Amino acid sequence: MATEKLYLRDAYLRSFEARVVDVDAEGRRVALDRTAFYPTGGGQPHDTGTIAGVAVVDVRKEGDTVWHTLAGDSRDAGDGALPAVGDEVEGAVDWERRHALMRTHTAMHVLCGVIWNEWGKAVTGGNMEPLSARMDFEFDPLPEGFGQRIEELVNAELVADRAIEVSFLPRDTALADADLIRTKLNLIPESVPEIRVVDIVGLDKQADGGTHVASTSEVGRIRVTKTESKGKGNKRIRLEVVDG
Numbered sequence: 001m002a003t004e005k006l007y008l009r010d011a012y013l014r015s016f017e018a019r020v021v022d023v024d025a026e027g028r029r030v031a032l033d034r035t036a037f038y039p040t041g042g043g044q045p046h047d048t049g050t051i052a053g054v055a056v057v058d059v060r061k062e063g064d065t066v067w068h069t070l071a072g073d074s075r076d077a078g079d080g081a082l083p084a085v086g087d088e089v090e091g092a093v094d095w096e097r098r099h100a101l102m103r104t105h106t107a108m109h110v111l112c113g114v115i116w117n118e119w120g121k122a123v124t125g126g127n128m129e130p131l132s133a134r135m136d137f138e139f140d141p142l143p144e145g146f147g148q149r150i151e152e153l154v155n156a157e158l159v160a161d162r163a164i165e166v167s168f169l170p171r172d173t174a175l176a177d178a179d180l181i182r183t184k185l186n187l188i189p190e191s192v193p194e195i196r197v198v199d200i201v202g203l204d205k206q207a208d209g210g211t212h213v214a215s216t217s218e219v220g221r222i223r224v225t226k227t228e229s230k231g232k233g234n235k236r237i238r239l240e241v242v243d244g
């Protein structure tokens, strides 16, 4: 059964009520009719929190279903007991971790936009943890003084307080948008009729399933901690997100 993914439309939703629609007792996993828990994907790690008072330790998407792994032992009968199919439960997302991931994810998109505008280079990969990230770009070699220049350019965009808008576009409309071409929309399966677009207004527009803050000023500031070569045409930038 498809899970309604509340985080796609409201990244600020921290708690919600839902009904249990499937239970995998062996794996201590539950599926709900709707969820605010973000599952690992698109370079963004999963949320943590609680469902029916039991800690959520992993969240994965399988097909259209989001599975939440609960802490404890499969024989738990007390406080760590799994809810049953049909139960109404309350979910609560660990907001400190999620908000840190939102700030980090938005910082990565700002970095993409800055590098595209300034050097015309595309991103080749990336990964994030709360308040730290790495991204790879197709530079060869890295420009002189690159780390410091990046820091200045990204932080200027963060101070600029640009709005971040999420929209859902019909596939054909998205494919015709020149601003979206570099995000390789053609790699999204044709069975997906609607494309979710994250627009840092005036800077960077991407097809993206992640959770973002509402304005770049909410990110704070970034610090480039390292730049390194990962081979020909592939250079890595490591950054951390700090309070503004």
Ligand SMILES: [Zn+2]
Pocket: 042, 105, 109, 208, 209, 210
């Ligand atoms: Zn993203």
